[in-house]
Amino acid sequence: MNPLITASELMEEMAGDHPPLLLDVRWQLGGPPGRPEYEAGHLPGAVYVDLDSDLAGPAGPAGRHPLPELSVFAAAMRRAGVGRERRVVVYDGGQGWAAARAWWLLRWAGHPSVRVLDGGLSAWQAGGGALTTEVPAVAEGDFAPEPGAVPVLEADGAAALARRGVLLDARAGERYRGEVEPIDPVGGHIPGAVSAPTAGNVADDGLFLPPERLAERFAGLGVTEATEVGVYCGSGVSxxxxxxxxxxxxxxxxxxxGSWSEWSASGDRPVATGPQPG
Structure with a gap:
């Protein structure tokens, strides 16, 4: 199943007999909170999910956005109406990071049908989609997480994968190179990691690049069908x-x-700087 859905495809599904459940995951690094934006206008039927409280645990040694406690995540998803048998579509304001985090967590927890609205709210509005301020009353879902459906790396595993496969660093290039570090204790990257800023995944309109261009991009970074691939960023969102x-x-x-926020927190893990993997 394609993990992306276009605005026009979503409009068709929303008009059908069995529309998907919509989750609004608007979020920005450092704020402001997304709830007021949701209340000012959202896709009809969408339920708001908070990234910081529902899709991540408290910041600490494991990073700024560690995995949430399974019981907390499960309760949040059931409150939002998530059930195992109902398809889910997640969206955010257009950047795609928060929606991708929700998509990944639901997939990791075993949900069989989750997609991201390509281009988010911006694409919906550009396609003529209406917004509403009505907060829906949803029946509690029955989703029971079964974690482990997709692979997860810890610090040592990421370091090892960087040597035997391709470990992609999704942060901006200047943070990878160690030229600036606005958030974490030290700049640079995991030795062996390849710089692959997330911004390179999308076009100027905020939509993902066509599949052939994405495939070319990743091939240029050393990704082949036989490659073992891992990804990290600042805190596991982008x-x-x-x-x-x-x-x-x-x-x-x-x-x-845990990404770089965990890697750099201990102060005793190796750090590479400059444009090369190291």
Whole structure:
């Protein structure tokens, strides 16, 4: 199943007899919260999900957005109406990072049918889709997470994969090179990792590049059908976007959830700088 759905495809499905459940996951690094934006206008029937409280655990040594407690995540998804048998479509304001995080978590937890609205809210509106301020009353879902459906990396596993396969660093190039580091204790990258900024996955209109162009991009980064691939970023959010992009062209990839925020926190892990993997 293609993990992406276009605005026009979603409009058709929403008009059908069995529309998917919509989750609004608007979020920005450092705020402001997405709930007020949701209340000001969202896709009809969409339920708001908070990334920081529902899709991540508290920040700490495991990173800024570690995996949430399974019981917390399960309760949040059931409150939002998620059931195992109902298809889910997630969207955000257009950047795609938060929606990808929700997509990845639901896939990791075993949900069989989750897609991301390509281009998010912006694409919906550009296609003539209506917004509403009505907050829907949804029946509680019956989703019971079964984690482990997609691969996860920890710090040592990420370091090893960088040597035997391809570990992609989804952050901006200047953070990878160690020229700037606005958030974490030190700049640079995991030795052996390849710079692959998430921004390179999308066109100027915010939509994902066509599959053939995405495939060319990843091939240029050393990804082949036989390659073992892992991805990390600052805190495991934008890296989910990279995993989504890879999945859209049929390439499975493991996510290092703790990412650079965990790697750099201990102060005793090796750090490479400059444009080369190291």
């Amino acid at each position: 890296a989910a976007h990279q995993v989504l992009a890879l999945a859209s062209v049929g390439v499975p990839a493991a996510l290092y959830v």
